[in-house]
Amino acid sequence: MDKIAIISDIHGNLEALKSVLEDIREKNISKIFCLGDIIAKGTHQQECVNLIKQNCEAIIKGNCDEYFTSDIDLSTKSKQEVNRIAWNKSKLTEDNIEFLKNLPYCYEFYMSGRLVRIFHATPEKINDFVGNIDNIDRLYKLFLPSKNTISNKKADIAVYGHIHTPFIQRIYNRTIINTGSVGNSIDVFRNSKKDGNVKNTTVANYLIITGILDSKNIDEKISYELVSIPYNLDKELNDNIKDNIEFKSYEEEIRKGKYRDMTKIYKSFALRGINIDKI
Numbered sequence: 001m002d003k004i005a006i007i008s009d010i011h012g013n014l015e016a017l018k019s020v021l022e023d024i025r026e027k028n029i030s031k032i033f034c035l036g037d038i039i040a041k042g043t044h045q046q047e048c049v050n051l052i053k054q055n056c057e058a059i060i061k062g063n064c065d066e067y068f069t070s071d072i073d074l075s076t077k078s079k080q081e082v083n084r085i086a087w088n089k090s091k092l093t094e095d096n097i098e099f100l101k102n103l104p105y106c107y108e109f110y111m112s113g114r115l116v117r118i119f120h121a122t123p124e125k126i127n128d129f130v131g132n133i134d135n136i137d138r139l140y141k142l143f144l145p146s147k148n149t150i151s152n153k154k155a156d157i158a159v160y161g162h163i164h165t166p167f168i169q170r171i172y173n174r175t176i177i178n179t180g181s182v183g184n185s186i187d188v189f190r191n192s193k194k195d196g197n198v199k200n201t202t203v204a205n206y207l208i209i210t211g212i213l214d215s216k217n218i219d220e221k222i223s224y225e226l227v228s229i230p231y232n233l234d235k236e237l238n239d240n241i242k243d244n245i246e247f248k249s250y251e252e253e254i255r256k257g258k259y260r261d262m263t264k265i266y267k268s269f270a271l272r273g274i275n276i277d278k279i
């Protein structure tokens, strides 16, 4: 059997990435795929890009990789956003900016007869938010081909990142998997009376698929594993404390798994008739 690892949303968190790569090495995994958002938020962006380049078979572009490496019209941005862009860009060499700019949108392969399509957010858009309790039409669209996909087939297994919360869901004889995030794990469904132990969330998450790589025989075995790895978040935060211009919101995400801009999340769910608890 072949084991492959799929990792996503590192967001400049070096301690989390190192712990995940160590776990992957111990498990005899043959290939690692990365779904993007290597940069933004944490201070170790350069180190993370270099490690991903050295270790990954295929690397897909995330919305942050796109945003912070493109030529943004700064005249339309707030002072705060201009500073945020400048800080993030200052963390990368020209070479790595060029590298991130040229990443592909999508990658496909077969595993135990299933067509696996991997992308950052959706096959259509690099920054759409399809949540784990989203409606069935939005979930189904994750299987559909688009102008960005390699083939025109519907996927049997759609794997994505971006939402920073891992889950596995089966609809229409097909499987959706979210890898979760390596360096910025969050849970947007929060309520102080209902919340469990925060350490269920504030770990480095990634996915392992075990099966026969490149086989088109659907009668082969396949399994999916969501892995949670503790990492040294005190050390990572220490490296950020003096340097990170958004340290407070970064710390809130890393220590408590609370997303910095919940207003945006409430709005996007409300638009499709889903109400979630307010933190």
Ligand SMILES: [Mn+2]
Binding pocket: 009, 037, 062, 063, 064, 120, 161, 162, 163
């Ligand atoms: Mn993202």
